[in-house]
Amino acid sequence: MSGSYKLGKLGKMAGELLFLVICVFYLYPVFIVLINSFKNRAELYENVLALPNELNFKYYAEAMTKMNFTGAFINSFLVTAISITVIVVLSSMTAWMLVRSDGRFSRIIFMVFVSTMLIPFQTLMMPLMQTMGWIRDNLHIPMLNTLGGLIYMNVGFGASMAVFLYHGFVKSIPISLEEAATIDGCSKFGVFWKIVFPMLKPTTVTVMILDVIWIWNDYLLPSLVVSSKALRTIPLSTFSFFGQFTRQWNMAMAGLMLTIIPVIIFYLCAQKYIIKGVAAGAVK
Structure with a gap:
């Protein structure tokens, strides 16, 4: 026994x-970005793996100025917040109707919806x-x-996963609660917002976390859609450190840290819901 x-x-x-x-191997690239964000260019090229001689935040200040961090942050925040709000509202309502009209x-x-996740x-x-481009030219x-x-x-690309997660969770909600609310005179719209949607909180937070990480850090789609400097999101603004003849890696590292800090803060605030929400949405 012993x-x-x-x-x-x-x-x-x-x-x-x-x-x-x-965990150490997984977080090591983040550690490399962090320590090199405090170095000057000569120190960075001398030894990428060495710790900085001093914690100098001037490169963060220069990076914020060069990438127009305030404007880029506002653009990223608006795109992320509005996209997630629309995804949550429409996907939860869609999943509820698909489950109840089985x-x-x-x-x-x-x-x-599920099959589009594979493309x-x-x-x-x-x-x-x-x-x-055709819609712009012909439909104006x-x-x-x-x-x-x-x-x-x-919204189009994020709806599939959200509907999938909500669909599984809605199945676990007793329909008797909705029937009781209907008998008491609640409208169909009221049943959803007063009874169903509050019970979807774990899945809603999960969808928000996953979509914040995706939309906030997305580079490919914004690079195809946005061409004006004034409309650049934060990932697009980091491209300003790479010119035709120069590569400002130290400020690029500082810019990358500024990019991921808001996502880390949001994730830490909402992490307790993610496992519960994913399990409930995917298994039930």
């Missing part, structure tokens, strides 16, 4: 040690830009080089 207990304890310690090693047509629509964005980006709807067009595309 030997089995010791073996079990050793196995647990080995598992924890392995997990620690994996017919063949509803199942087909749900499978279409890589790279296979769609050129036809997408051609379509948006500004879809390119506007934040509204970028938000519209974010």
Whole structure:
């Protein structure tokens, strides 16, 4: 009995040690970016892996000025906040209706949403830009080089995963609660917002976390849609450190740290919901 207990304890310690090693390897690139964001160019090229001689925040200040951090932050915040709000509202309502009207047509629509998750964005980006250009030229709807067009595309690409997660969680909500609210005189719109949507909080927070990480850090789609400097998001603004003849790696590192800090703060504030939400949405 004692030997089995010791073996079990050793196995647990080995598992924890392995997990620690994996975490170190996973976070090592972030550590490299962090230490090099405090170095000047000569110090960075001398030894990338060495610690900085001093913690000098002047490169952060220079990076904020060069990348127009305030304007880029506002653009990223607007795009992220509006996109996530629309995704959460429309996807939760869609998933609820698909679950409650459980017919063949509803199942087909749900499978279409799920199947679109399997299509890589790279296979769609050129036809997408051609379509948006046609809409701009023929229907006179500004879809390119506007934040509204970028938000519209974010909603389209983010809806599938959100509907999938909400769909699984809605199945766990007893329909008797909705029937009781209807008997008491609540409208269908009221049933959703007063009864169903508050119970979707874990999945809603999960969708928000995943979409914040995706939309805030996305470079490819904004680079295709946005061409004006005034409309650049934070990931696009980091490109200002790379010119035709110069590469300002130290300020680029500072800019990258400024980019990921808001996402880290948001994730730390909402992390307790993510496992619960994913498990509830995907399994139930």
